[in-house]
Amino acid sequence: MSKRRSQILDEMGLGPRWRLRVPPPAGGPAVALGDAPSSAAASAAAPAPAPAPTPTPAPTPTPTPTPTPTPAPTPATATAPTTATTITTTTAPVTTTGADRIAGVMRMDWPLLAETVAGCTVCGLARSRNCTVFGVGDRRASWLLVGEGPGAEEDARGEPFVGQSGRLLDNMLAAMGMKRGEDVFIANIVKCRPPDNRVPTAAEVASCEPYLHRQIELVRPKVIIALGKTAAVTLLGKEQSIASMRGKVFRYRDTPLIVTYHPAYLLRSLAEKAKAWEDLCFARARVREWAAGEDAGIVQS
Secondary structure (H helix, E strand, O other): OOHHHHHHHHHOOOOOOOOOEEOOOOOOOOEEOOOOOOHHHHHHHOOOOOOOOOOOOOOOOOOOOOOOOOOOOOOOOOOOOOOOOOOOOOOOOOOOOOHHHHHHHOOOOHHHHHHHHHOOOOOHHHHOOOOOOOOEEOOOOOEEEEEOOOOHHHHHHOOOOOOHHHHHHHHHHHHOOOEOOEOEEEEEOOOOOOHHHOOOOHHHHHHHHHHHHHHHHHHOOOEEEEEOHHHHHHHHOOOOOHHHHOOOOEEEOOEEEEEEOOHHHHHHOHHHHHHHHHHHHHHHHHHHHHHOOOOOOOOOO
């Protein structure tokens, strides 16, 4: 710097001046900033300094994720177990004595009547049966034999009187010159077996009664033989003992009716077989009299 310039700076109050020492070039003395040659000369004389290396940034540390605390499980609220709900469509039960049902049965022909009996579920006997026992024999028979209900063998085979009592009945008919299926029709008060061969209840009898009434109308027999007390009381509508009803002719609607013992009872009471034979002979004699136009003294029931 010239002396004149230094003086001017001092007069302006800008002194004293500090001089910055510039590192000497390789092999040369240090040069004060104020004594440095002009920038053009310095640029020509000294090589350009090497660029400072670009600092490599320190890697940013990856923050360790803070584990999210797992919430404690909420205790299950006790609830009542869910039960599947079955919606049942309820229909009105079939009335066993309903006038419409009875009227419908009384209009049926043989095929429809047999089909209806086979599918009947009117009373509780339908739940325990194996087969319905419709009846068997000549559908235009002169003799209609009516028992109480099916037993175990009848329930298995679907035909009335096929067990021991049935074999006894067949023997009694044979002794009269008759046989099952020829001018004889055999049926029961109820068409399903009562459990343990018990006597059918009044409701069970009422359920099956229209079927038997229709069978009687279709057969149009000359005589009905009621085999046992259940058959006799049901058809006559009155409570009496077998002993008091034997040897008489009653009327079921327009058909003569004669009462005798049930073959199952005869198997337990062998001494009564002779009485049952008398009853069948009595019935045969009455049928012959009616055929000849004679009045056999029918008791009005």
